[in-house]
Amino acid sequence: MTHDVVVLGGGYAGLPAAKRLARQVRHDEVSVTLVTAFPDFVERPRLHQMATGQQVEIVRIADYLERTPVRLVIGSATRIDLAGRTVTVTGSSGSRVVSFDTLVYALGSNVDVASVAGVAENACSLVGTEVAAEVSSGLRAVAERAGRVAVCGGGLTGIEIAAEVAEFFPALDVTLVSRDAPGGWLSDKAQTYLARTFDHLGVAVRTGSRVREVQSGHLTLDDGDRIPFDICLWAGGFRVPTLARDSGLAVNGEDRVLVDKTLESVSHPGIYAIGDAAAVPGPWGCELAMGCRTGGFTGPKVADILAARLAGRAPEPFRYRYIHECISLGRKHGLIQFLNADESPKQRILTGRRAIAYKNMTLNGAKILFRHTGPALARRRHLTTPVPERSVETVRSPAE
Numbered sequence: 001m002t003h004d005v006v007v008l009g010g011g012y013a014g015l016p017a018a019k020r021l022a023r024q025v026r027h028d029e030v031s032v033t034l035v036t037a038f039p040d041f042v043e044r045p046r047l048h049q050m051a052t053g054q055q056v057e058i059v060r061i062a063d064y065l066e067r068t069p070v071r072l073v074i075g076s077a078t079r080i081d082l083a084g085r086t087v088t089v090t091g092s093s094g095s096r097v098v099s100f101d102t103l104v105y106a107l108g109s110n111v112d113v114a115s116v117a118g119v120a121e122n123a124c125s126l127v128g129t130e131v132a133a134e135v136s137s138g139l140r141a142v143a144e145r146a147g148r149v150a151v152c153g154g155g156l157t158g159i160e161i162a163a164e165v166a167e168f169f170p171a172l173d174v175t176l177v178s179r180d181a182p183g184g185w186l187s188d189k190a191q192t193y194l195a196r197t198f199d200h201l202g203v204a205v206r207t208g209s210r211v212r213e214v215q216s217g218h219l220t221l222d223d224g225d226r227i228p229f230d231i232c233l234w235a236g237g238f239r240v241p242t243l244a245r246d247s248g249l250a251v252n253g254e255d256r257v258l259v260d261k262t263l264e265s266v267s268h269p270g271i272y273a274i275g276d277a278a279a280v281p282g283p284w285g286c287e288l289a290m291g292c293r294t295g296g297f298t299g300p301k302v303a304d305i306l307a308a309r310l311a312g313r314a315p316e317p318f319r320y321r322y323i324h325e326c327i328s329l330g331r332k333h334g335l336i337q338f339l340n341a342d343e344s345p346k347q348r349i350l351t352g353r354r355a356i357a358y359k360n361m362t363l364n365g366a367k368i369l370f371r372h373t374g375p376a377l378a379r380r381r382h383l384t385t386p387v388p389e390r391s392v393e394t395v396r397s398p399a400e
């Protein structure tokens with residue numbers, strides 16, 4: 001009998017976690033299974049490129065897992081039974097139950113379409129490659145009649161979408177709608193560059209009022225103003241799935257799983273959470289922001305923590321230092337905001353094509369990490385944690 005580790009979610013956090021853990025354990029003693037909803041890896045930071053019709057390489061998760069012992073199960077986790085140590089997974093061929101001794105929860109986040117009325121019905125949000133392709137066709141059609149696009153949300157996602165759409169469809173009238181100044185937390189220099197680039201690309205910025213409702217063909221703002229659109233792209237923040245809360249795990253107000261410095265649930269030992277779905281304590285007190293970096297740091301780290309614990313060693317706690325925020329503004333302009341240790345912005349920035357090259361390097365670097373998750377000199381230690389008795393046999397599913 002093996003100790004079964006199940007990783008839920010094959011994104012920036014879950015994929016490297018599963019692969020790196022598998023390199024550090026003896027396969028006759030520990031099994032690693034990755035359960036994820038879709039067969040392709042969704043490179044979310046490039047969805048706005050897809051939405052403007054650009055070709056983006058799509059890699060299958062099975063390709064990243066080639067020549068590894070990680071079992072891949074394609075399907076949606078719909079229920080977690082923490083007491084019985086099982087996950088129900090629903091896929092194209094029905095439901096199955098997968099048992100675990102240790103669970104890594106990495107279900108990421110989705111665009112929040114629920115907190116403002118009418119978003120789900122009347123706006124598009126870049127939640128996956130299919131929607132991005134639909135948005136691309138829609139934008140092309142609306143550009144032919146020089147129509148209007150409203151992008152809602154002045155965070156990094158909204159900023160990137162507005163700039164990309166304006167650059168690729170110069171005939172469109174693009175308005176970025178945000179309660180607060182877009183990128184208001186950036187350094188003065190960065191904000192000046194952003195405003196100049198929006199000006200250059202023809203992006204109008206409407207701030208000072210919240211979107212109260214998205215109706216067919218127009219937004220209604222809190223101050224009563226209406227902003228007409230042909231297409232509305234919603235980027236009003238992320239929400240994490242409620243599965244953790246529904247299962248009884250301790251979560252914060254945003255449904256992110258509360259974890260300690262070893263990324264283990266504060267309420268349920270043996271359950272770990274990483275990436276956007278986890279509320280990971282940051283070095284200066286507050287929780288780490290959602291973003292690829294959180295997944296990129298916590299995914300490999302949880303693998304090392306688990307490998308240590310399974311071998312009876314004390315793990316090194318999670319440490320974190322982030323140095324930059326990378327923002328694309330179309331394909332010709334970009335902005336790298338360098339950060340202090342507490343993530344406040346430095347005055348130092350990088351702009352223009354050099355910044356775009358820098359951002360591409362970081363996104364492509366993540367893909368290199370998915371191929372070579374390390375550790376380079378992996379030592380497969382014997383399992384010392386006893387395998388508990390289980391009432392349900394693990395489903396041994398072939399890679400799909």
Ligand SMILES: Cc1cc2nc3c(=O)[nH]c(=O)nc-3n(C[C@H](O)[C@H](O)[C@H](O)COP(=O)(O)OP(=O)(O)OC[C@H]3O[C@@H](n4cnc5c(N)ncnc54)[C@H](O)[C@@H]3O)c2cc1C
Pocket residue numbers: 008009010011012013014035036037038042043044045046047048075076077078106107108109126127157160241243274275276277290291292293295326327
């Ligand atoms: C348009 C856009 C642009 C972005 N740009 C940037 C950027 O420039 N920089 C940055 O840092 N971040 C950016 N982000 C955010 C970034 O993509 C996320 O923060 C990051 O992907 C989170 O990683 P994760 O592994 O936690 O979750 P994800 O990458 O979302 O992975 C979660 C995985 O779990 C799977 N899953 C979900 N539910 C289930 C289920 N019930 N059962 C099984 N599998 C499930 C999903 O299919 C997915 O594979 C952007 C996001 C968007 C939408």
